[in-house]
Amino acid sequence: MSRRDDLKTLLYDCISEHGLETNTEIHVEDETPLMGSGSPLNSIGLVIVVTNFESQINETFGAQVILASEQAMSLKRSPFRSVEALSEYADQLLPAESS
Amino acid sequence: MPLQWLLDRFQACPRDDAVIWRDAVTTYGELLRQIDAAHEFLSAQQVAAGESVMLDADFSPTAVALLIASLQQRLLVVPVASHVVADRQDLARIAECSRRFHVSDSGSYEAEHYPHRLGHQFLRKLRDAASPGLILFSSGSTGRPKAAVHDFDCLVAKFKTPRHKQRLVTFLLFDHIGGFNTMMYGLANQGCLITLEARDPDTVCRAIEQHRAEVLPTSPTFLTLLLMSGRLDQYDLSSLKVINYSTEVMPESTLSQLNARFPGVTFRQSYGLSEVGILRSQSRANDSVWIRVGGEDYQTRVVAGLLHIKARSSMIGYLNAPSPFDQDGWLNTQDEVEVDGQWFRFRGRQSDIINVGGEKVYPAEVESVLFEVENIADATVTKEPHPILGNIVVAMVRLQHEEDMKNVASRIRKHCFSKLPAYKVPVKVLLDDGQRVTERFKKKRQD
Numbered sequence: 001m002s003r004r005d006d007l008k009t010l011l012y013d014c015i016s017e018h019g020l021e022t023n024t025e026i027h028v029e030d031e032t033p034l035m036g037s038g039s040p041l042n043s044i045g046l047v048i049v050v051t052n053f054e055s056q057i058n059e060t061f062g063a064q065v066i067l068a069s070e071q072a073m074s075l076k077r078s079p080f081r082s083v084e085a086l087s088e089y090a091d092q093l094l095p096a097e098s099s
Numbered sequence: 100m101p102l103q104w105l106l107d108r109f110q111a112c113p114r115d116d117a118v119i120w121r122d123a124v125t126t127y128g129e130l131l132r133q134i135d136a137a138h139e140f141l142s143a144q145q146v147a148a149g150e151s152v153m154l155d156a157d158f159s160p161t162a163v164a165l166l167i168a169s170l171q172q173r174l175l176v177v178p179v180a181s182h183v184v185a186d187r188q189d190l191a192r193i194a195e196c197s198r199r200f201h202v203s204d205s206g207s208y209e210a211e212h213y214p215h216r217l218g219h220q221f222l223r224k225l226r227d228a229a230s231p232g233l234i235l236f237s238s239g240s241t242g243r244p245k246a247a248v249h250d251f252d253c254l255v256a257k258f259k260t261p262r263h264k265q266r267l268v269t270f271l272l273f274d275h276i277g278g279f280n281t282m283m284y285g286l287a288n289q290g291c292l293i294t295l296e297a298r299d300p301d302t303v304c305r306a307i308e309q310h311r312a313e314v315l316p317t318s319p320t321f322l323t324l325l326l327m328s329g330r331l332d333q334y335d336l337s338s339l340k341v342i343n344y345s346t347e348v349m350p351e352s353t354l355s356q357l358n359a360r361f362p363g364v365t366f367r368q369s370y371g372l373s374e375v376g377i378l379r380s381q382s383r384a385n386d387s388v389w390i391r392v393g394g395e396d397y398q399t400r401v402v403a404g405l406l407h408i409k410a411r412s413s414m415i416g417y418l419n420a421p422s423p424f425d426q427d428g429w430l431n432t433q434d435e436v437e438v439d440g441q442w443f444r445f446r447g448r449q450s451d452i453i454n455v456g457g458e459k460v461y462p463a464e465v466e467s468v469l470f471e472v473e474n475i476a477d478a479t480v481t482k483e484p485h486p487i488l489g490n491i492v493v494a495m496v497r498l499q500h501e502e503d504m505k506n507v508a509s510r511i512r513k514h515c516f517s518k519l520p521a522y523k524v525p526v527k528v529l530l531d532d533g534q535r536v537t538e539r540f541k542k543k544r545q546d
Contacts, residue, residue, distance in 0.1 A: 021512040022521075043456060044521040047487055048512070051526050073486050 003097055007057065008087040014052045015083075018045055030084040046080065057090055065093040100171050101231050101252065104259060106131065108289055116266075116291040118160040119310050125160035127289065133160055137168035140208045144198070148173040149226025151217060151234070153191055153199040155179045158269045158282060158294040161206045169200075170251055175222055175232035177246075178279070180272040185236075185244070191215060193246050193419050194234045195222055221248045221415045234418070235276055235373045246418040247373045253412045254376055257396055258287035266291040266338075267314040268306060270298060270321070272539060277345055277369075280377040281316050298540065300328035304336060311338040316369070319349040321540040326356055327476045327499075336361070345369040345377075347541055348445050348463035349388055352470040358386045370445070374423060374430055375410040389442040405449065406432045435461070451544050453482040453490050458522045460492055462544060465525065468518045472511050474499050479531065481544045494525035504530055 012028070018041070019026040026040045033039045035046050047068065054067045067090060072079050079089030109117070113128030125133070146152065152174050156162035169176050177194045179185060187199060195215045203209055217223055225232040231251040236244040267285045269292050271277035285292045293310045295302055298321070306312065322344060325331065342357070342364055349368060357366060368390045371377030379394030393399055396411040407429045416422045424430050435446040446452075446461045453460040462480035469478035477497040485491040494511060508528035515524040 017509060021509060022516045023513075042521060043487060044524065044526070047485065047491060048524070048526050051491070068486055070486050 003094070004087055004091045006060075007090045008083065010056050010060065011049075011053050011083055011087055011090075014049050014056060015041075017052065018049050021048075028083055031082050033082055034080045034086060035078070050080075050086075053086070053090070057094070061094055063094055065090065067093070101173065102167060102171050102255075105167070105287060106134070108287065112289045115289055117286070118158065118163060118292045118294065119306075120159045120294050121296065122309070130160055130164060133164035134168050134171075137161070137165040137208070138172070140165070141168055141172055141174075144210055146172065146174060146198070148229060149175065149217070149222075150198075151175040151177060151194050151196045151215075151222060151232075153177045153179055153187065153194065153196045155181050155187065155199055155201045157181050157202075157273050158278075158292055159202055159206070161208070162202045162273070163282065163286075163292070165200060165202070165208065170231040170233075173229050173231045175225055175234060175248075176251075177234040177236075178274040179236070180274045180278075183272065183274065188213075190236060190244070190246075193244075194236075195219060195418075219418050221418065224415070225250060233279070235274065235279070235414075237373050243419070245373075245420045247414040248416060248418060249376075249412070249414045255283060257376075257394070257412065258283045262288050264288045264290045265313045265340075266293060266311060267316065268293045268295065268303065268312045270295065270303065270315060270317045270540075271345075275539065276371055276373045276377060277316060280371065300325045300330050301333075304330060304334040307336050307339060308334045313338055314341045314343065315339060316343040316345065318540040319344050319347050319353060320542050322357055323350075323353055323470075323477055324540075326353065326360065327497075331360055339364050341365045341367060343367050343369050345371065348447050348461070350463060350467035350470055351388055352467045354388060355386055356470075372408075372430075372432060374414050375408050376412040378408070378410075383442055389439065389444045391441050392443060399443075400429070401436055401438055401443075402431070404435050406434045406436045406443065406445075408432055453480075453492055455490055455492060455522045456488040458520075460523050465492060465494070465515070465519065465523055468515055469494055469496065469511060469525075471518075472514045474502055474507070475511070477531065479542050479544060480525065483527065485526075488522075491526040492523060493527040493529065495529050495531040497531045504528065 015026055015028055034041055050068050057065055079086050109127040109131050115127050116124050117127045117130040118125045154166055154176055177196055191213045195217050196213050198213060199211045201209045233249045233251045233254060235247045267281055267290060269281050271281055293306050293312050295306055366385050367382050369377055369380050370392050378392040378397050380390050380392045383389040398409040400407045409429045433449040435449055437444040447463050451462055465480045466478045469475055475496050476499045479495045481493050482490040483493050511528050512524055
């Protein structure tokens with residue numbers, strides 16, 4: 001499994017964790033948007049999921065990435081447009097994998 | 100001479116306990132002799148009326164005597180609690196002190212000279228009117244300490260009305276408006292001041308038990324620490340009649356726990372500021388955080404949700420900051436209140452309120468819910484800037500026993516989502532390093 005797949009699994013875990021905390025069933029797929037219409041998350045939900053995802057990444061990979069930043073917000077193609085896109089964005093922020 | 104009425108009261112009860120210091124009793128007769136000795140010390144020092152002097156001390160009988168003698172000699176007194184870490188030189192410069200008086204461990208007076216002379220118009224005004232003054236520094240949890248100048252006669256006038264004679268613990272500090280209030284209330288009513296060598300739960304409980312204290316004026320933060328300590332059952336605290344809590348918003352959950360632990364004790368919230376003194380207050384019920392404040396010397400009004408106060412005992416002004424009063428003498432306290440007829444409920448300092456995506460979050464309200472979560476010993480809610488919401492709510496927690504923080508955060512959020520609107524739920528939950536209480540037992544919400 002690639003690092004991006006690991007990241008995606010982490011993100012799915014964070015989303016289902018949020019579902020448990022709010023006592024709601026959150027159904028997402030790779031292409032489900034994380035913000036805006038069509039997202040199962042409200043703005044607080046998004047921020048909690050992203051913050052958790054960030055700390056899981058940093059713990060798992062010993063990194064210090066920041067996902068919710070001015071930079072992320074100003075990208076033409078929002079990293080929050082889908083589960084897949086956020087996993088990809090996180091992968092880009094992590095240092096390149098040593099072969 | 101100023102304060103003669105107070106000394107007359109002391110003279111009427113020479114055998115009664117006045118101050119308990121390091122477990123030794125000083126009676127009012129002895130206190131009067133110590134006041135004479137303090138006058139002799141001031142004469143030997145050749146201090147002139149209207150000089151500004153720092154009194155670096157605690158509530159020892161010798162310090163109380165020197166404070167009273169200094170005010171009788173119409174000095175401008177700057178109390179600084181001896182164990183508080185503060186740059187004395189800097190405070191002396193701001194308050195234009197000519198000297199610093201200190202009470203040594205053996206109880207003798209010591210003096211240190213400073214080169215400062217009175218220049219500020221407020222201090223000159225007091226000197227020229229031959230009025231004693233009291234200069235109180237705000238605790239300065241945010242920014243530099245501000246020096247509030249009081250005409251002592253205005254501040255002390257309300258204590259001439261006789262009230263209950265009680266045995267009070269001097270928990271609040273010597274240089275704090277609340278500590279000053281405890282001391283004046285105790286002495287003016289021929290009560291007894293029970294002083295503390297430290298302010299941890301064991302020391303406080305031991306003092307209450309040993310000296311049969313009736314009143315404990317303290318802060319919600321200390322009461323939380325007291326509940327957490329698990330030490331309450333070790334002591335006989337049956338002498339306690341009143342617990343006065345002030346200075347911060349009391350979490351409702353803590354108040355209900357306290358009521359269960361102290362049946363028969365009256366819980367009373369008080370409200371005061373260095374700028375205006377302590378208002379008389381009444382709690383709606385023992386377990387209620389709604390209070391009525393005022394008294395004959397105070398007027399209150401609420402403007403845009405913020406409490407404004409106009410007081411006869413208001414300070415003259417700050418030495419080192421612009422006047423906070425409007426032209427009619429009203430002070431905007433910056434405290435947000437909810438109003439129900441004549442009752443107020445304090446929501447928090449405006450500067451502590453967290454704006455999450457345009458919605459207001461009151462830290463105390465969230466803290467109250469956090470205290471309901473299992474394994475949470477203490478909680479402080481603070482904020483962090485966030486690019487999406489402006490700010491997010493961050494909870495700093497202390498645990499009763501070790502637990503994986505991921506679990507803790509998850510349990511906390513689950514409980515909060517069931518009790519609070521989503522925007523009030525802590526996004527981050529961090530383990531507290533134990534440094535979030537100031538030396539004045541207030542929550543430190545800003546670093």
